[in-house]
Amino acid sequence: KGRQLNDGLEAALSDDGMQSGRIMVYVRLRPLSKMEKEAGSRSCIRIVNKRDVYLTEFALETDYLRLKRLRGRHFAFDAAFPENTGQQEVYDTSTAELIEGVMQGRNCSVFCYGATGAGKTYTMLGTMQSPGVMVLALKDLFFKLKQQSRGDDYVVKLSYLEVYNESVRDLLSPGRPLVLREDSKQGIVAAGLTQYQAYSADEVMILLQRGNQNRQTEPTRVNETSSRSHAILQVVAEYKVQQEASYVSRVGKLSLIDLAGSERALATDQRTLRSLEGANINRSLLALSSCINALVEGKKHIPFRNSKLTQLLKDSLGGACQTAMIANISPSNICFGETQNTLHWADRAKEIRTKVSSNEDLQIPESQEDQTKLLLQMQKENQQ
Ligand code: ADP
Ligand code: MG
Numbered sequence: 001k002g003r004q005l006n007d008g009l010e011a012a013l014s015d016d017g018m019q020s021g022r023i024m025v026y027v028r029l030r031p032l033s034k035m036e037k038e039a040g041s042r043s044c045i046r047i048v049n050k051r052d053v054y055l056t057e058f059a060l061e062t063d064y065l066r067l068k069r070l071r072g073r074h075f076a077f078d079a080a081f082p083e084n085t086g087q088q089e090v091y092d093t094s095t096a097e098l099i100e101g102v103m104q105g106r107n108c109s110v111f112c113y114g115a116t117g118a119g120k121t122y123t124m125l126g127t128m129q130s131p132g133v134m135v136l137a138l139k140d141l142f143f144k145l146k147q148q149s150r151g152d153d154y155v156v157k158l159s160y161l162e163v164y165n166e167s168v169r170d171l172l173s174p175g176r177p178l179v180l181r182e183d184s185k186q187g188i189v190a191a192g193l194t195q196y197q198a199y200s201a202d203e204v205m206i207l208l209q210r211g212n213q214n215r216q217t218e219p220t221r222v223n224e225t226s227s228r229s230h231a232i233l234q235v236v237a238e239y240k241v242q243q244e245a246s247y248v249s250r251v252g253k254l255s256l257i258d259l260a261g262s263e264r265a266l267a268t269d270q271r272t273l274r275s276l277e278g279a280n281i282n283r284s285l286l287a288l289s290s291c292i293n294a295l296v297e298g299k300k301h302i303p304f305r306n307s308k309l310t311q312l313l314k315d316s317l318g319g320a321c322q323t324a325m326i327a328n329i330s331p332s333n334i335c336f337g338e339t340q341n342t343l344h345w346a347d348r349a350k351e352i353r354t355k356v357s358s359n360e361d362l363q364i365p366e367s368q369e370d371q372t373k374l375l376l377q378m379q380k381e382n383q384q
């Protein structure tokens with residue numbers, strides 16, 4: 001059976017990943033931060049051939065002066081970006097191809113996954129000087145629309161929203177939580193969500209930075225600026241392209257997702273109100289994990305309805321769309337546990353390539369204790 005599985009995997013891998021509907025999985029390593037250097041941490045990650053990732057576990061020697069190498073593990077991804085990789089290269093490798101998909105009228109999505117501080121927001125949004133995937137994607141999209149669509153006859157609409165504590169908020173126009181409803185044409189929509197019509201990529205950076213300031217951040221013991229919110233930028237492009245003698249209308253959709261920190265709630269302060277919020281964030285990430293697991297296993301029922309995040313992403317996962325996942329990691333041995341988790345998760349996501357045939361509910365346990373059990377079980381399975 002293992003053999004068959006391997007053959008299947010190889011066949012799927014030798015296909016063009018995009019064509020077969022497989023999720024493309026990338027890993028981005030950020031540089032050691034000043035704080036990590038000052039804490040005397042060393043790198044536990046080595047990237048070779050822009051593809052292979054070696055993770056090393058260290059232990060303190062008994063004299064407490066040196067770190068001893070314990071064991072290593074090897075992972076391979078569609079691409080792995082070493083710490084000196086620039087934003088443009090990350091964009092070109094991971095996302096440029098998806099813009100082609102949007103120009104074919106498809107749904108495409110890019111996720112950033114990883115612990116708080118691993119570089120998700122830097123990768124997605126970036127800075128004024130080094131804009132990230134969101135801005136570079138829009139730049140590219142406008143360029144292609146100008147090139148390929150009829151005249152200036154296109155519309156690009158942006159929505160920027162967050163899922164925080166299982167409620168959905170408009171980051172472009174903060175206010176009351178939005179209600180999700182099923183639309184026969186558009187799928188799941190957030191009622192009343194701002195759709196901002198953009199005319200160039202230049203205006204987008206400021207818009208998104210302002211939106212990001214509206215994201216909910218909560219101090220936790222693990223990290224003062226830890227973000228428990230998932231941010232989703234939805235870009236809808238409507239345009240006309242020439243086909244033989246006439247023009248046809250197309251709609252392409254791009255979702256760019258900056259997920260909440262994937263660190264386990266177990267690592268943060270569990271007490272009081274925050275534990276509830278932690279549980280809810282876990283619920284969305286857990287639901288995402290269980291959708292991924294269900295997709296990997298080729299299950300008929302994918303539990304999209306189990307969280308707000310997965311409801312919103314229903315048409316952005318699985319075989320019917322083009323998806324890229326960027327797993328962000330820190331090189332520091334202090335972050336070993338989180339990095340290991342992130343790499344296992346990314347390794348698992350690589351196997352998604354089945355077509356989604358129908359969407360129905362699977363049950364996710366309500367209580368946090370049961371959720372934690374399920375999470376631990378899934379982590380154990382991933383490690384086998
Ligand atoms: P996250 O969103 O995953 O919590 P951030 O993107 O905010 O993490 O990154 C944490 C810090 O590390 C920020 O100060 C950010 O500027 C810096 N950083 C992250 N990735 C890189 C990178 N590839 N190059 C340089 N600095 C980075
Ligand atoms: Mg962030």
